[in-house]
Amino acid sequence: VTELTLVQAVNRGLQEAMRADPDVLVLGEDVGVNGGVFRATEGLFKEFGDSRVIDTPLSETGIVGAAIGMALYGLKPVAEIQFLDFIYPAFDQIVSELSKFRYRSGGQYPCHVVIRAPYGGGVKGGLYHSQSTEAYFCHTAGLKVAIPSTPADAKGLLLTAIHDEDPVMFLEPKRIYRSVTGEVPDGDHRVPFGHARLVREGSDVSLFAYGAMVPPSMEAAEALSQEGIQAEVIDPRTLVPLDETAIVTSVEKTGRAVIVHEAARFCGVGAELAAVIAEKAFFSLKSPVARVTGYDTPFPYALENLYLPNAEKIAHAARSAVRAS
Amino acid sequence: MPPASSATPAARDTSPPREAEFPNDRALEAYRWMVLSRSTDERCLSLQRQGRIGFYAPLLGQEAAQVGCALALRPEDWVFPAYRELAVALTRGVPLRSIVDQLIGNSADLSKGRQMPNHFGFAAQRFVVASSPIGTQITQAVGAAMAAQRRKDPIVTVPFFGDGATSSNDFHAGMNFAGVFRTPTIFFCQNNQWAISLPREKQTRSRTLAEKAEAYGFPGVVVDGTDLRAVFRAVSAARERAVRGEGPTLVEAQVYRLGPHSTSDDPKRYRSDAEVAEWKSRDPIARFRAELLKAGLLDESGDQKILEAARAEVQAAIDAGEAARPMAPSSIFDDVFAELTPRLIEERDGFESNPGGGASHP
Numbered sequence: 001v002t003e004l005t006l007v008q009a010v011n012r013g014l015q016e017a018m019r020a021d022p023d024v025l026v027l028g029e030d031v032g033v034n035g036g037v038f039r040a041t042e043g044l045f046k047e048f049g050d051s052r053v054i055d056t057p058l059s060e061t062g063i064v065g066a067a068i069g070m071a072l073y074g075l076k077p078v079a080e081i082q083f084l085d086f087i088y089p090a091f092d093q094i095v096s097e098l099s100k101f102r103y104r105s106g107g108q109y110p111c112h113v114v115i116r117a118p119y120g121g122g123v124k125g126g127l128y129h130s131q132s133t134e135a136y137f138c139h140t141a142g143l144k145v146a147i148p149s150t151p152a153d154a155k156g157l158l159l160t161a162i163h164d165e166d167p168v169m170f171l172e173p174k175r176i177y178r179s180v181t182g183e184v185p186d187g188d189h190r191v192p193f194g195h196a197r198l199v200r201e202g203s204d205v206s207l208f209a210y211g212a213m214v215p216p217s218m219e220a221a222e223a224l225s226q227e228g229i230q231a232e233v234i235d236p237r238t239l240v241p242l243d244e245t246a247i248v249t250s251v252e253k254t255g256r257a258v259i260v261h262e263a264a265r266f267c268g269v270g271a272e273l274a275a276v277i278a279e280k281a282f283f284s285l286k287s288p289v290a291r292v293t294g295y296d297t298p299f300p301y302a303l304e305n306l307y308l309p310n311a312e313k314i315a316h317a318a319r320s321a322v323r324a325s
Numbered sequence: 326m327p328p329a330s331s332a333t334p335a336a337r338d339t340s341p342p343r344e345a346e347f348p349n350d351r352a353l354e355a356y357r358w359m360v361l362s363r364s365t366d367e368r369c370l371s372l373q374r375q376g377r378i379g380f381y382a383p384l385l386g387q388e389a390a391q392v393g394c395a396l397a398l399r400p401e402d403w404v405f406p407a408y409r410e411l412a413v414a415l416t417r418g419v420p421l422r423s424i425v426d427q428l429i430g431n432s433a434d435l436s437k438g439r440q441m442p443n444h445f446g447f448a449a450q451r452f453v454v455a456s457s458p459i460g461t462q463i464t465q466a467v468g469a470a471m472a473a474q475r476r477k478d479p480i481v482t483v484p485f486f487g488d489g490a491t492s493s494n495d496f497h498a499g500m501n502f503a504g505v506f507r508t509p510t511i512f513f514c515q516n517n518q519w520a521i522s523l524p525r526e527k528q529t530r531s532r533t534l535a536e537k538a539e540a541y542g543f544p545g546v547v548v549d550g551t552d553l554r555a556v557f558r559a560v561s562a563a564r565e566r567a568v569r570g571e572g573p574t575l576v577e578a579q580v581y582r583l584g585p586h587s588t589s590d591d592p593k594r595y596r597s598d599a600e601v602a603e604w605k606s607r608d609p610i611a612r613f614r615a616e617l618l619k620a621g622l623l624d625e626s627g628d629q630k631i632l633e634a635a636r637a638e639v640q641a642a643i644d645a646g647e648a649a650r651p652m653a654p655s656s657i658f659d660d661v662f663a664e665l666t667p668r669l670i671e672e673r674d675g676f677e678s679n680p681g682g683g684a685s686h687p
Binding site (some may be wrong): 025034051052054055057062064065066067068069070071072073077089092093095097100101102103104105106107108109110140141142143144164165194205233240241242244245 | 355403434435436437438440444446447448453454456457458461463464465466467468469470471472475476482492497498499502505530542600645658659660661662665666667668
């Protein structure tokens with residue numbers, strides 16, 4: 001066990017995967033000599049050289065297209081997109097190609113690529129270094145979507161992603177890259193996909209949060225506890241596949257659900273979680289499902305703290321849910 | 326001569342003429358592949374009109390470019406086709422039966438009926454499954470070439486695309502990556518003069534498509550795509566360069582799409598009969614046939630036998646394909662992932678208990 005930040009845990013996961021398997025390689029912008037703009041690939045270039053830590057020209061469609069070709073050939077590429085906000089030139093490759101290779105070839109061409117991208121707000125990044133657009137990828141059949149909220153999960157989910165047989169969008173909450181530290185198991189630590197993490201047990205209301213929204217949800221839960229409200233906090237860890245059982249079981253216990261994400265509300269992941277709860281736990285509900293999310297606006301630079309969910313907003317929603325019944 | 330608006334083929338064949346001359350002992354094989362693809366084309370256009378297949382994109386006029394290129398490649402090379410590369414698939418040894426199964430989308434289709442006709446994929450022949458978006462296979466082919474470099478495999482990867490694709494994002498990204506990483510890639514562009522309704526000269530101001538390679542730091546050659554031998558020479562030279570570690574080549578094979586873009590297209594809306602007639606007079610199959618007859622490699626009765634054999638093979642493939650069972654309904658849910666997710670299992674179970682009920686929760 002080693003104490004690491006979240007970004008260090010990503011780095012450690014990459015390093016261990018590359019040491020264990022010569023087919024694993026990293027490609028992206030500034031990932032080599034520079035070690036990545038967030039230092040997620042620091043030290044890898046020195047250890048593995050330029051044939052496995054590939055500084056690419058500035059083209060996201062080139063990065064993902066090339067990664068797809070490498071994967072078809074039998075390698076295990078981990079592509080870094082510098083910010084999720086810059087992934088759209090590669091959207092065609094991800095949505096039309098990567099996600100559909102296995103399906104459209106009748107299983108002849110599995111295409112296992114991991115795409116890592118830092119995402120999310122709270123870093124004074126403005127419109128183009130802050131967005132949380134995980135829903136685009138969740139909506140595309142054939143992609144798995146993993147989002148860690150702790151250093152241990154960052155390494156564990158990343159190693160699972162690298163060993164998975166399907167394409168994985170691995171979205172890293174950059175706001176907590178360094179603000180969160182935690183113990184990370186050494187060695188081949190893998191966290192299975194589709195298994196939510198029970199972050200905090202509670203009986204009165206369920207808070208569902210992932211990525212950088214887990215810490216404020218925990219903060220809200222602690223505050224609520226002072227008021228005698230016991231909030232359960234659940235981190236789904238992977239949005240695809242989604243641990244619906246954990247969600248339904250928790251709502252059956254608490255009867256109340258508050259869904260938290262920093263992405264815009266409309267057609268966000270919260271809409272799907274709310275639908276799952278409505279379809280499968282409706283008769284357990286004591287109050288309407290609540291969502292605490294970003295607004296349906298572009299991401300505002302100067303006012304980002306007002307845009308983003310925080311402990312106060314989350315606690316307010318949970319309190320309202322408890323008082324409603 | 327073709328109309329002034331079109332590029333003039335043959336004028337700028339810059340490929341080395343001598344070192345990789347097309348071997349005469351493969352001439353009849355090449356001719357058979359061309360005739361077989363033409364016979365398939367003709368039948369498929371009528372099958373589509375009869376409603377027996379849903380769609381078809383003919384390669385009429387591009388046979389010499391495709392067969393000439395494919396014969397210059399080796400089985401271990403990787404082909405990244407677009408959706409018009411039927412003759413490439415045949416030449417690489419894909420059974421016609423497999424092609425027809427895909428056109429029909431039956432249970433024998435190796436792609437399990439998942440795609441429109443012409444979007445073939447045959448892993449055994451290293452013929453990567455095609456898609457409809459234009460140009461996306463180009464960066465993928467470059468990535469596969471980077472993987473081959475890493476594995477030190479002496480192979481080439483070959484993305485196939487048309488003149489329209491040279492305007493796509495992935496063409497430029499792929500060419501750039503290939504130049505930077507010096508990948509063993511042959512960019513095989515069949516410039517068939519028309520991207521649906523847009524003529525070549527409205528696609529780019531460049532004098533040739535091949536000259537675009539210059540900007541990415543590697544050679545581009547123009548070749549008369551109606552001349553099978555010239556295509557073979559150009560691709561052979563490019564292949565040799567690539568496996569020697571000298572990097573990529575862009576080959577622009579100048580051809581003409583004699584048919585419609587697809588069965589959904591009416592080319593009379595945008596181009597003249599005179600232009601089509603001009604290019605028809607330079608039919609690549611007729612040209613090669615004349616060469617074979619002149620060289621004594623083929624006679625009239627041999628030619629007739631080849632044509633009859635091709636037609637019989639096409640008929641047999643259609644008969645078998647139409648007799649095959651349709652895909653099993655529940656197969657909809659397979660191959661989304663390596664294993665079904667709980668959500669997909671739930672949807673499949675709901676589908677099986679009530680196939681007409683959509684994806685509703687049970």
